[in-house]
Amino acid sequence: MAPPGAARREGPLNDADPRARQKDEAARAAAELIEPGMRVGLGTGSTVAHLLPAIAERRLAGLRCVATSPATARAAVELGLEVGELDEIGELDIAIDGADQIDPAGWLVKGGGGAHTREKIVAAHAQRFVVIASADKAVAELAAPVPLEILAFAAQSTLRTLAPARLRDAPPSPDGGLIADYLGELGDLEELAERLARTPGVVEHGLFEPALVSLVLIGSGDGVERRVLEASG
Numbered sequence: 001m002a003p004p005g006a007a008r009r010e011g012p013l014n015d016a017d018p019r020a021r022q023k024d025e026a027a028r029a030a031a032e033l034i035e036p037g038m039r040v041g042l043g044t045g046s047t048v049a050h051l052l053p054a055i056a057e058r059r060l061a062g063l064r065c066v067a068t069s070p071a072t073a074r075a076a077v078e079l080g081l082e083v084g085e086l087d088e089i090g091e092l093d094i095a096i097d098g099a100d101q102i103d104p105a106g107w108l109v110k111g112g113g114g115a116h117t118r119e120k121i122v123a124a125h126a127q128r129f130v131v132i133a134s135a136d137k138a139v140a141e142l143a144a145p146v147p148l149e150i151l152a153f154a155a156q157s158t159l160r161t162l163a164p165a166r167l168r169d170a171p172p173s174p175d176g177g178l179i180a181d182y183l184g185e186l187g188d189l190e191e192l193a194e195r196l197a198r199t200p201g202v203v204e205h206g207l208f209e210p211a212l213v214s215l216v217l218i219g220s221g222d223g224v225e226r227r228v229l230e231a232s233g
C-alpha cells in the first residue's frame with residue numbers, strides 16, 4: 001500500500017477504473033495553465049501523480065516548483081522539474097492539487113493523504129489555486145471524515161474535545177504531526193472550520209474554504225468541467 005502522502009501512482013489509462021482517465025483529463029487541463037518561468041505549487045495524491053508528467057512533458061523553461069510532500073518532491077525531481085522551498089521561492093503564481101470532496105460552493109475536504117497542512121500553506125501563498133479531480137469528488141454536500149493534523153502532545157485530549165474523532169493508522173506527517181479524522185456532523189462549514197482551527201492541539205484541518213480556490217477542474221472522461229470561483233482568476 002502506498003504510504004499516506006505519497007504521490008500515488010495508478011495503472012494505465014485503459015484501466016477498468018474510469019477515474020484514472022478523469023484525473024488525467026483534469027490534470028492535463030491544469031498543466032496547460034502553466035507558463036514558462038512560473039513558480040508552481042504541487043499538491044499530493046493520485047491526481048497529482050497525473051499532473052507531474054503532464055507538466056514535465058511541456059518542457060517549460062524556468063519553472064520553479066514547491067512540493068507539498070516528500071513523495072511529490074521525489075516524483076517531480078525524477079521527471080526533471082526543479083523543486084525548491086517555499087521560503088526561498090516566495091509567492092507562487094499557481095498551485096495545483098487534488099481534493100477528497102468538492103461541494104457546489106467550492107468548499108473542499110482535503111487531507112486524505114495526510115498532507116493538508118502543507119497543502120493549505122502552499123495554496124494560501126499562490127495567486128491561483130486550481131483543484132483537479134475525478135467526477136466522484138464532486139458532491140452535493142461535504143461529509144465526514146474531515147482530516148486533521150494534531151500535535152502528539154495530549155493527542156487523546158484533543159480528540160476528546162472534538163469527539164467523535166479518532167487517530168488514523170498512519171505515520172506522522174513530515175512535520176511530526178499526527179493524522180486524525182473528525183467524524184461528526186459538519187453542519188455550518190464556516191462554523192466548523194472556525195471551531196477546528198481554534199481547538200488547542202489542532203495544527204490544521206482539511207476544510208478549505210472557497211475563498212482559497214480559484215478554479216476547479218473536474219474530469220468526466222469526455223471533457224473537463226470548469227468551475228470558476230470568485231477567489232481569483
Ligand code: 5RP
Nearest residue numbers: 045046047098111112113115
Ligand atoms: C492529500 C490530499 C489529496 O489531494 C486528496 O486526498 C486527493 O487525493 P487523490 O488525488 O489521490 O484522490 O488532500 O493530503
